[in-house]
Amino acid sequence: xxxxxxxxxxxxxxxxxxxxxxxxxxxxxxxxxxxxxxxxxxxxxxxxxxxxxxxxxxxxxxxxxxxxxxxxxxxxxxxxxxxxxxxxxxxxxxxxxxxxxxxxxxxxxxxxxxxxxxxxxxxxxxxxxxxxxxxxxxxxxxxxxxxxxxxxxxxxxxxxxxxxxxxxxxxxxxxxxxxxxxxxxxxxxxxxxxxxxxxxxxxxxxxxxxxxxxxxxxxxxxxxxxxxxxxxxxxxxxxxxxxxxxxxxxxxxxxxxxxxxxxxxxxxxxxxxxxxxxxxxxxxxxxxxxxxxxxxxxxxxxxxxxxxxxxxxxxxxxxxxxxxxxxxxxxxxxxxxxxxxxxxxxxxxxxxxxxxxxxxxxxxxxxxxxxxxxxxxxxxxxxxxxxxxxxxxxxxxxxxxxxxxxxxxxxxxxxxxxxxxxxxxxxxxxxxxxxxxxxxxxx
Numbered sequence: 001x002x003x004x005x006x007x008x009x010x011x012x013x014x015x016x017x018x019x020x021x022x023x024x025x026x027x028x029x030x031x032x033x034x035x036x037x038x039x040x041x042x043x044x045x046x047x048x049x050x051x052x053x054x055x056x057x058x059x060x061x062x063x064x065x066x067x068x069x070x071x072x073x074x075x076x077x078x079x080x081x082x083x084x085x086x087x088x089x090x091x092x093x094x095x096x097x098x099x100x101x102x103x104x105x106x107x108x109x110x111x112x113x114x115x116x117x118x119x120x121x122x123x124x125x126x127x128x129x130x131x132x133x134x135x136x137x138x139x140x141x142x143x144x145x146x147x148x149x150x151x152x153x154x155x156x157x158x159x160x161x162x163x164x165x166x167x168x169x170x171x172x173x174x175x176x177x178x179x180x181x182x183x184x185x186x187x188x189x190x191x192x193x194x195x196x197x198x199x200x201x202x203x204x205x206x207x208x209x210x211x212x213x214x215x216x217x218x219x220x221x222x223x224x225x226x227x228x229x230x231x232x233x234x235x236x237x238x239x240x241x242x243x244x245x246x247x248x249x250x251x252x253x254x255x256x257x258x259x260x261x262x263x264x265x266x267x268x269x270x271x272x273x274x275x276x277x278x279x280x281x282x283x284x285x286x287x288x289x290x291x292x293x294x295x296x297x298x299x300x301x302x303x304x305x306x307x308x309x310x311x312x313x314x315x316x317x318x319x320x321x322x323x324x325x326x327x328x329x330x331x332x333x334x335x336x337x338x339x340x341x342x343x344x345x346x347x348x349x350x351x352x353x354x355x356x357x358x359x360x361x362x363x364x365x366x367x368x369x370x371x372x373x374x375x376x377x378x379x380x381x382x383x384x385x386x387x388x389x390x391x392x393x394x395x396x397x398x399x400x401x402x403x404x405x406x407x408x409x410x411x412x413x414x415x416x417x418x419x420x421x422x423x424x425x426x427x428x429x430x431x432x433x434x435x436x437x438x439x440x441x442x443x
Contacts, residue, residue: 015048031273135409224408243327364399
């Protein structure tokens with residue numbers, strides 16, 4: 001086939017992006033929390049060859065060894081030759097067996113709409129050893145790698161945090177999963193063996209923090225699949241934003257003002273700039289928490305409070321939401337992450353072993369608290385609880401917590417050199433007990 005490609009366009013490009021291990025912060029991201037993320041060794045690689053016939057050949061080989069191949073006409077996802085995110089999302093969801101290509105073609109759709117690229121099809125070859133459904137951001141690694149390849153091919157400049165923001169737009173608006181921005185930021189900006197602090201308001205990247213040579217974070221796959229598109233994650237996110245609206249109303253902000261801010265995507269004049277994580281624990285406990293019901297139906301919320309300022313979730317009138325715990329979690333989590341970072345910085349400066357041990361124990365305690373809070377939100381799982389329980393008396397392991405969106409997936413462990421051996425033993429014990437080939441994740 002003869003291609004007619006403009007000179008400035010690169011016909012063939014290659015790009016890659018890693019998965020990430022959520023050390024602290026997790027679901028606090030969509031409420032504006034500080035989070036601490038670490039890239040893992042496992043990566044997604046995209047090979048891209050442009051076409052001019054609107055055909056898209058997508059070939060995928062993932063860590064499980066599964067190989068998939070799909071060919072589609074890109075124009076099927078355009079609404080009268082224009083990009084319409086709702087239309088594209090609906091088209092991708094029509095076929096569950098090929099919905100996975102939305103993570104890839106969604107990048108082309110976003111760049112066509114936002115940067116006016118002249119995309120006319122491509123061959124995509126995806127290879128990835130970032131496992132699916134393990135809470136280590138396999139989707140973000142696909143989106144970031146694909147976005148990087150397309151941006152290079154079309155010579156699109158995406159300075160600062162623009163590329164991760166576009167990648168998140170793929171997942172929210174094309175795929176239809178209500179993830180926060182931390183996964184894409186971590187995949188794009190993360191440095192090996194360093195923690196990346198991100199203040200998710202929405203994308204304030206801070207200086208990476210090196211780890212002491214004898215300290216590591218290790219992820220143990222629980223063997224239970226996780227998905228941010230799952231109902232529980234969406235329910236907890238909905239409930240958190242419901243809690244914010246209730247607090248704002250109690251502080252004298254009418255629902256009409258919340259709706260105006262949502263329409264303009266400008267929350268700067270709202271209480272706490274629209275972020276629950278900006279509420280101090282003291283203020284929350286003293287004057288705000290008691291306004292939040294333990295639970296509330298979607299119907300009652302919409303009748304009384306009218307609006308959630310979240311753009312990517314829809315409140316279901318028929319569901320009952322855990323409002324108080326879901327809204328409390330980011331308030332306490334943000335403080336935990338702040339303390340964790342301060343202890344880590346002190347750990348890097350400490351030369352005395354007893355002081356190091358004390359700091360590690362305090363960091364580990366914060367991880368256990370975070371894990372318990374996930375469970376109270378409804379995002380825990382028996383298997384991840386089992387992994388965490390095995391760490392409590394394990395030599396050299398100071399803390400552990402469920403990661404990312406919860407509901408299974410991976411458990412993050414804080415370990416020293418002896419703790420690494422303990423982590424390997426725990427991992428082996430889980431593999432033998434459940435007869436699975438579960439993965440370990442390191443930076």
